[in-house]
Amino acid sequence: MAVEDHTKVRPWRAIDRRSSRKIRVGSVEVGGDAPISVQSMTNTPTSDARATIDQIRGLEEAGADIVRVSCPDEESTAAFRTIAREAKVPLVADIHFHYKRGIEAAEAGAACLRINPGNIGSMARVKEVVSAARNNGCSIRIGVNAGSLERELLEKYGEPCPDAMVESALNHARILDDLDFREYKISVKASDLFLTVAAYQMLAEATDAPLHLGVTEAGGLRSGTIKSAIGMGSLLWAGIGDTIRVSLSAEPVEEIRAGFDMLKALGLRTRGVNIIACPSCARQGFDVIRTVEALEARLAHISEPISLSIIGCVVNGPGEAAYTDLGFTGGGKGAGMLYFAGQQTEKVSNETMIERIVAAVEDKAAKMRAEREALAAAE
Numbered sequence: 102m103a104v105e106d107h108t109k110v111r112p113w114r115a116i117d118r119r120s121s122r123k124i125r126v127g128s129v130e131v132g133g134d135a136p137i138s139v140q141s142m143t144n145t146p147t148s149d150a151r152a153t154i155d156q157i158r159g160l161e162e163a164g165a166d167i168v169r170v171s172c173p174d175e176e177s178t179a180a181f182r183t184i185a186r187e188a189k190v191p192l193v194a195d196i197h198f199h200y201k202r203g204i205e206a207a208e209a210g211a212a213c214l215r216i217n218p219g220n221i222g223s224m225a226r227v228k229e230v231v232s233a234a235r236n237n238g239c240s241i242r243i244g245v246n247a248g249s250l251e252r253e254l255l256e257k258y259g260e261p262c263p264d265a266m267v268e269s270a271l272n273h274a275r276i277l278d279d280l281d282f283r284e285y286k287i288s289v290k291a292s293d294l295f296l297t298v299a300a301y302q303m304l305a306e307a308t309d310a311p312l313h314l315g316v317t318e319a320g321g322l323r324s325g326t327i328k329s330a331i332g333m334g335s336l337l338w339a340g341i342g343d344t345i346r347v348s349l350s351a352e353p354v355e356e357i358r359a360g361f362d363m364l365k366a367l368g369l370r371t372r373g374v375n376i377i378a379c380p381s382c383a384r385q386g387f388d389v390i391r392t393v394e395a396l397e398a399r400l401a402h403i404s405e406p407i408s409l410s411i412i413g414c415v416v417n418g419p420g421e422a423a424y425t426d427l428g429f430t431g432g433g434k435g436a437g438m439l440y441f442a443g444q445q446t447e448k449v450s451n452e453t454m455i456e457r458i459v460a461a462v463e464d465k466a467a468k469m470r471a472e473r474e475a476l477a478a479a480e
């Protein structure tokens with residue numbers, strides 16, 4: 102049985118999600134009971150449609166639900182049309198400074214605009230952007246960032262603080278509410294963990310809009326992932342957050358992997374293989390670290406939710422295998438035991454174990470896919 106299925110009988114695993122209203126980002130629902138979506142952002146020049154589409158493909162393969170693309174100039178919004186046509190996932194156009202880019206992006210196929218209505222300028226311009234969003238089925242993300250708070254709020258509060266960030270967010274939201282535009286989500290990001298978490302906690306109480314979570318400018322792959330996991334993880338654990346982006350100074354696919362790992366650890370999403378592995382010690386019957394590295398790479402293409410335990414010896418191996426779909430336990434003398442659904446099934450030599458485990462996982466994934474397709478066809 103998959104680990105994530107245990108919430109009904111193990112209530113300490115349950116996370117009560119904050120009830121937010123549901124909006125759409127193209128084909129993806131955000132908020133309400135929709136699964137928490139994982140997003141990243143391209144870093145190729147948007148005007149280079151080919152390079153941007155290629156990067157989006159990589160993100161799609163890694164499981165991205167939504168991808169954000171910057172639109173800093175007219176060349177970018179011109180290329181956006183081609184990019185949006187080719188992308189399989191909905192795209193968010195990131196707009197700063199110029200409202201016209203927002204209108205162009207909405208008309209070019211953006212599923213969502215990241216734009217702060219209070220920064221657009223005159224009310225006439227705000228109305229133009231909101232009409233373009235409405236007419237093109239675009240939602241909006243209000244993105245408040247501690248580093249770019251409005252001057253009057255900084256003067257009022259003295260420095261970026263949760264009250265200032267939430268006030269900024271609600272000011273932007275009010276503009277959309279007044280125009281009867283309710284298809285928006287909000288983020289209040291800061292690079293400081295305490296500020297980020299406190300701002301989201303306060304915002305979660307103040308609105309029913311879905312929330313986009315992120316710790317901005319978190320850092321490199323390891324430190325940024327840890328920082329994000331602490332900040333976003335504590336919010337997600339408290340039921341706050343409807344879509345997430347892990348901001349890393351690393352390849353965009355790493356953000357998707359980190360996002361899914363975070364959600365998998367909390368049992369909030371189950372995409373892909375969830376590997377449970379021991380840290381290894383002198384008792385290990387095979388090289389656990391190298392094996393897990395190899396399996397993570399070989400199984401990255403699997404999207405079906407499968408749990409796999411890779412444990413160095415019998416101290417913890419059979420116990421972990423009892424709660425995973427597949428398990429391998431090192432047993433000494435150059436071989437270990439393979440488990441299916443907690444049952445010992447076959448002895449496998451250390452030389453062939455990676456190939457055998459990959460084949461077993463692929464086989465299980467193929468069966469799950471076939472069952473899902475048969476169910477869909479029957480419906």
Ligand code: SF4
Nearest residue numbers: 379381382385413414
């Ligand atoms: S499961 Fe066995 S090999 Fe792995 S860390 Fe524990 S004692 Fe060591």
